[in-house]
Amino acid sequence: MLLERIANILELKGENTFRINSYRKAARVIGDLTDDIEEIAKARKLTDIPGIGEGTAEKIIEYINTGKMAKYEEIKKGISEETVALMQIPGLGPKTVAMLSRELGIVGLADLENALREGKLKGLFGIGEKKIENIIKGIELFKTSQQRISIGMAYPIVKRIITGLQHNSQIADIQAAGSLRRMKETVGDIDILVSGANGADIVKAFVAMPGVTQVLASGDTKGSVRVEECVQVDLRVVSQDEFGSALQYFTGSKEHNIHLREIAKKKGFKISEYGIFQGDKKVGGTFEDEIYKMLGMDWIPPELRENRGEIEAAQEGKLPKLIEFSDIKGDLHNHSNWSDGIPTFEEMAAYAMKMDYHYLAVSDHSKSLHVANGLKEEELLEEIEEIDRLNKTFKRFTLLKSTEVDIKADGALDFSDKLLEKLDVVVASIHSGFKQGKDKITGRMVAAIHNPYVNIIAHPTGRLISKRAGYEVDMDKVIEACLETGTALEINCYYDRLDLNDINCRKAKEAGVVVAISTDAHHLDQMWMMELGVGIARRGWLEAKDVLNTLPFEKVKAFCMKKRR
């Protein structure tokens, strides 16, 4: 994003920090938009977006029209991207990078490492022994632990730690904070917050837990470890009357907290991790919700705390009543051992019933997907018979006859309508031709959506968080087609997919498109990931009524049949 780059360069140049921040803020709000920026520009409504004023609006219009931004072209002169990137090294901020560049002509990481080796940093203004040591450590850290991990990895770790510590009699409250509590799709490190009497004892118990591979710090109020999965986990101990404010503070997001503190200031309050204050007098902090209440708004669920309009909604009492895991009645996309899954139908049904589901779809792959052992027509017919037979043995549970039918490279479906008609619910998805252009892929998907038997489009963008960006698809057109035809879009819960993501999910909701939250489980022990999908749905402002699989079986069936008429 160009505006973000401008912010970075201005920072390096030592510009006014408030100006830098406003470029950053503008970049962020644009990234969070659910509407098309060009449409907004065309309607001359850019300055309606909070954080975008006349100046930025002009720059955006210039960029849309010419593909360039004069401001950016002007300030980037003589500054290399590599130099800007040096600011990402922990401990190196804009001042130090600018000074190193000025005094030693350092451009990028290689230069910096050479200068360090040759001892050139010694004697520079503001640089001592310790500082040099910290830069070396920072580079090391930058190289090794740069990447964030999927919430799907972090979530079980936190559950394990919290369960392990819960029985500790010293602990009064324990909660995960940070981006994990907000259910962000990736997390950097894991923050756990505890209140209790004896901090040192609690921290000792924490660093001695099974699974800990390295203890980074162990004190009276904070412990920091690395666990098997190579993630850093921080545990902080606070007093009970600070737990609420500390939880609020450490949950973030940073942008949400900044906005909240601005409001607090205007109302004569001050909030920090230690509490909410009026002058020097502490007026709250034990409970998180009292902070929001004192600021004149409803308590905001953590998943919404991204400064994407949730604060305004809370002030007006208009927050959505977010979907909860307990609203989920079933799972509409799963694989059995008939294609590339592990469990049998019986095992799937038993597990689903244990999860209190009312139904579960068996949606094995279709014939063209050889790598996934896709079912041939006659095999799907057999599968249908087998499921019908099994369903007679269940009392208050139904296995749904389904398929994950391939949308082939030419846009045709992999099974005939005649066959699809025999199913309860049809999931369709793209598994090939990822490199086709945006129009082609969008065309394939829209064609599938218009098929009267297709009910759900699975993993609509095809992205894999750790591996690939996904194919190019015009989500606006897909959403439009779904709305027109009564087709649902999936939030795929598999931890590496989480596709739709939060922003697209909100986009779908705003358009009025129904969303299905499905695990795409191939093993029984992937079915818990429904919790991740619900988290993404909550981040997308979804309520139970927006989600297909919160409905009882009859209504899901009615949703599918309606399209066939």
Place this chain on the structure above:
DNA sequence: GCCGTTTTCGGCCCGACTGTTTTCAGTCG
């Protein structure tokens, strides 16, 4: 650069830590 139930000018979130330039700037979350 943005913004306004105190302001169209003068503000713009809070606190901790660290190292170094001994009173505070730089960096971080």
